[in-house]
Amino acid sequence: MQVAIFGIGGVTRTFRQWPERVLGERLVRLGHSVVAYGYHDPRSPHLKERSEEIGGIQVRRVSPRFWPARSLRKEMARNLMPDVAHLMHPRNVLAFPATRLLRQWHVPRVFTWLGPFHDPYLVDDRESPLEAPPHYDRPIFSLRKLLRQLWQGQGLRDNLRNFALHWPLAQADLFLACSEHEARELTRLGMPQERIRVVPLWIEAEEIRALPARPPEQLFSRPLILFIGQLTRRKGADVLLEAIPGVLRRYPAASFAIVSHNPTGWPEIEQRALALGVRGALHFLGQVSEEEKVALLRACDVYVLPSRYEGFGLPLLEAMACGAPIVASDVPVIHEILRDGENGLLVPRDDPQALAAALLRVLGDPVLRARLVEGGERALRERYDGERLIRQVVAAYEEAIAWVRKEGGSRDG
CATH class of the missing domain: 3.40.50.2000 (Glycogen Phosphorylase B;)
Structure with a gap:
């Protein structure tokens, strides 16, 4: 199976137990091919290399932009077409351009949010998110809602960013929640419960x-x-x-x-x-x-x-x-x-x-x-046994692939 992972910091040599690296290396050990896309930052010693191999994972780092994201498109075109894509993080700038391309190519998309209350639109204060109720009406998941917000004269830049962060979530073919908490919040946001699976993160103990x-x-x-x-x-x-x-x-x-x-x-x-x-x-x-x-x-x-x-x-x-x-x-x-x-x-x-x-x-x-x-x-x-949990992740990938094939293409919207 060809798997593409889209993260933020993603796979680095320094942070051995970060989710993307732990996941990617387990997939490689099972014989799958993995390309991990993440942010390029020449100022960071962890993210300055644009291309490298870590633990059998092909790591590609690109400029973190919602649009036009030419560097991401170029890197994705260079690599083999993935059988499935796994997107991670609630503030992942790469998720928007990646989802646009993956939809065009009919590649199934699995999304792990990694903490709903890290979302700056869902909560008032990401540093103390439990001090006030979440705002489930704030995230913009559809173009229709974005246009309505803009028609009402609300801020252009903030609404565009809101849409770019949340539209990829609504386009996921399957949600791989890392906790019951995440699964509940996805349901409260209107994501279909039948498309949510819970598989916790793990470490290489x-x-x-x-x-x-x-x-x-x-x-x-x-x-x-x-x-x-x-x-x-x-x-x-x-x-x-x-x-x-x-x-x-x-x-x-x-x-x-x-x-x-x-x-x-x-x-x-x-x-x-x-x-x-x-x-x-x-x-x-x-x-x-x-x-x-x-x-x-x-x-x-x-x-x-x-x-x-x-x-x-x-x-x-x-x-x-x-x-x-x-x-x-x-x-x-x-x-x-x-x-x-x-x-x-x-x-x-x-x-x-x-x-x-x-x-x-x-x-x-x-x-x-x-x-x-x-x-x-x-x-x-x-x-939190990695050998057991990676099998659940692969089963979720296979389920997403089968669902998209049955539907004749990934989710529209």
Whole structure:
């Protein structure tokens, strides 16, 4: 089978566990041919190469434009016609021009949204999307609605962008939701329920476990609490910061390590830490290698994810693969991955006191820690096994291909 994957950052050498790369390499191992299209960015060390092969995946990077997207058309014409196309992400600029071409060529299209509340038109604030109800009437899925909006004198540029982001979703022949949350939101937006399949993301846990055991490069006083993620409001680093004083009262030597590939937001975090008197307990490590990240996850006493929303939550699976007990927010999609008290502890979002209490509970109870670690290993084995899930993905591709052949062409609209 020839498979084309359309993402944003897509397949890179740096981020081993990103969905597009994990998916593509599994498909290659099964004997399928995969071309992954993503954004080209000469300023980024991860995205500067226009063409390369990674793990058997042919990677093609193009300028991220809705229109005219000549570079995407040129690259797609150079490669073999795909049997199926898999589009990903709610803000994927390439999805619009790719869908136009794929429709002309009658190529079946499968769409994975990867977090509905990352959509800036569906929610008021992508950094805190659960604070207000979603606006299901805002996304523009059809040309008719776009023309109506423009006729009423509403903003041209914003409405065109709205249409370009959402029209490809409505044109999908099959939706491969990565969570029950995503499936529900697709249904609420009017997507046909009979065309939605749920297959969660996964990681290559065995590759993580196979990495050599070694201590982190930096020494930390114990206990060690680890945070990995961008320093944005959505990821909740500020909530963790407010929880630190409560932990330090019980464990004065505790260390809080922060790993983030983007330092934006660190000055504000540091200033607040100084005001709280906890700066000495914070260790900002910036971006680290995959090997160092695994070493930190193996060494930490608790991995914490106090997010206000997650499109999925792959770091949770990485923490499980490394044997780290987890404390995280009770939000979509985290509460699908974590079962409270079984493979992690869930706390209310935006609640530093509850977060501190949960951290203290895990740190002070070795029996609980062992149970959470064992539950994480079981969850990876039973619910996030890549060998089983890739078969479900391939079955979805085959279903989309068969449906399009039966209908005599992919969805019109």
